[in-house]
Structures are given as structure tokens and as C-alpha cells.
Amino acid sequence: MGDVITMCKRLGREYPLNVGLWYPDAVITTNKIYHAFNVLMFHWLPAYFLDFLLLIFGQKRFMVRVQNKISTGLDVLQFFTLHPWNFASDNFASLWQNLTTEDRAIFNMDMHSDYSEEEYLIGCIKGGREYILKEKLEDLPKARFHQKIMYGIDRFFKIVFVGLFAYYLLKWTGILALFSGNAH
Numbered sequence: 808m809g810d811v812i813t814m815c816k817r818l819g820r821e822y823p824l825n826v827g828l829w830y831p832d833a834v835i836t837t838n839k840i841y842h843a844f845n846v847l848m849f850h851w852l853p854a855y856f857l858d859f860l861l862l863i864f865g866q867k868r869f870m871v872r873v874q875n876k877i878s879t880g881l882d883v884l885q886f887f888t889l890h891p892w893n894f895a896s897d898n899f900a901s902l903w904q905n906l907t908t909e910d911r912a913i914f915n916m917d918m919h920s921d922y923s924e925e926e927y928l929i930g931c932i933k934g935g936r937e938y939i940l941k942e943k944l945e946d947l948p949k950a951r952f953h954q955k956i957m958y959g960i961d962r963f964f965k966i967v968f969v970g971l972f973a974y975y976l977l978k979w980t981g982i983l984a985l986f987s988g989n990a991h
Contacts, residue, residue, distance in 0.1 A: 814925055822932045823954040825942050828870075829853070830954065830961035848968050850874055 812835055819831055836842050851874060858868040903916050915922065936942040942950070977983040 811924065815928060818925070818928055818932055820951075820954065822929070822936065822947065823950040824936065824940060825946055825950045825953065826940060827953070827957060830957040832961065846878075848972065849965065850877070852968065853964065 812833065816833065834842075834845055836845075851871075854870040854874040857870040861868045861870070899916070903911075906914065906916075911917070933944065936944070974983070
């Protein structure tokens with residue numbers, strides 16, 4: 808599974824989307840505490856912070872509502888992504904056997920072909936860009952530039968969030984005072 812995640816991250820950098828409010832950076836973990844920390848620090852706090860900024864500037868707030876939808880979707884998907892699934896595909900195999908040679912060339916359904924996972928994922932990404940998001944492949948340079956900017960913003964805010972969290976945690980526990988020479 809790690810290979811697929813690594814491949815998806817790489818392909819996401821090669822074929823980024825024009826849309827997006829944040830840099831996509833999936834972290835796969837089995838540690839529930841680490842996951843909860845990441846969700847709080849990098850999903851909920853930024854959503855509330857951005858909604859606060861929107862409120863200050865008199866704009867309509869939407870980030871917390873979007874984050875609620877994302878969290879609900881991820882909760883629903885969690886069951887399906889964490890369990891193995893085996894489906895009988897007798898009808899699929901029968902359909903393949905009944906296709907003409909011409910139809911087989913048009914509708915490549917042969918799961919035993921030389922079609923790699925990477926080619927499949929590239930097709931999914933390109934299809935999603937073109938048919939679902941209505942983005943053109945010619946816009947990839949612009950999308951890559953946008954993604955680089957989002958990456959810089961993402962890293963900056965993650966460093967700030969983690970730095971502030973560590974600072975206040977060290978201050979709250981009294982450890983910071985030990986290093987500043989103010990401990991008595």
C-alpha cells in the first residue's frame with residue numbers, strides 16, 4: 808500500500824489540480840493519537856482561523872462547513888479503506904469474453920494486460936481533471952505553479968503551528984523556564 812501512496816503523491820505533483828485551497832499532503836498512519844493531532848492542527852485549526860479572517864474582512868465564512876463535509880466523508884470512507892474487499896466478477900469476465908476484437912480495443916477491460924497501476928492512476932487523474940473538474944491539460948504549468956505556492960504556504964503554516972504548539976506546551980509544562988534560566 809505504501810508504494811501506491813508514494814505513487815499517488817508523485818502523480819499528484821505531476822498532474823496537480825487548478826483548484827484547491829490548500830496543498831494536498833496525505834499522511835497515512837495507524838496511530839490514532841497522531842492522526843487526531845494532525846486532524847486538529849492541520850484541518851480544524853486552519854479552518855477556524857480562515858473563517859475568523861473571513862469574518863474580520865466581512866466575507867462569508869465557509870471553511871468549517873467544508874471541513875465538516877470532508878471529515879464526514881473521510882469517516883464514511885474509513886470503513887471501506889481499512890477492510891479488504893473481494894468481489895465476484897463473473898459477469899465482468901463474461902462481458903469481456905463476449906466483446907468483439909474491435910470493442911476490446913476500444914474498451915480495455917483486460918485486467919491481465921500490461922496496463923500498470925501507474926498508467927491506471929494517470930488515466931484517473933487526467934479523466935478527473937478533464938471530465939469532472941473541467942480542467943484542460945494545457946493548464947498544467949499554471950496548476951504546477953499554483954501548487955508550488957500552496958506548498959510554500961503549507962510548510963510555512965505547519966512550521967508556525969507546530970512551533971507555537973511546542974512553545975506553549977513547553978511553557979505550560981515549565982520546561983521552557985528551565986532553559987531560559989528563570990526556574991527557581
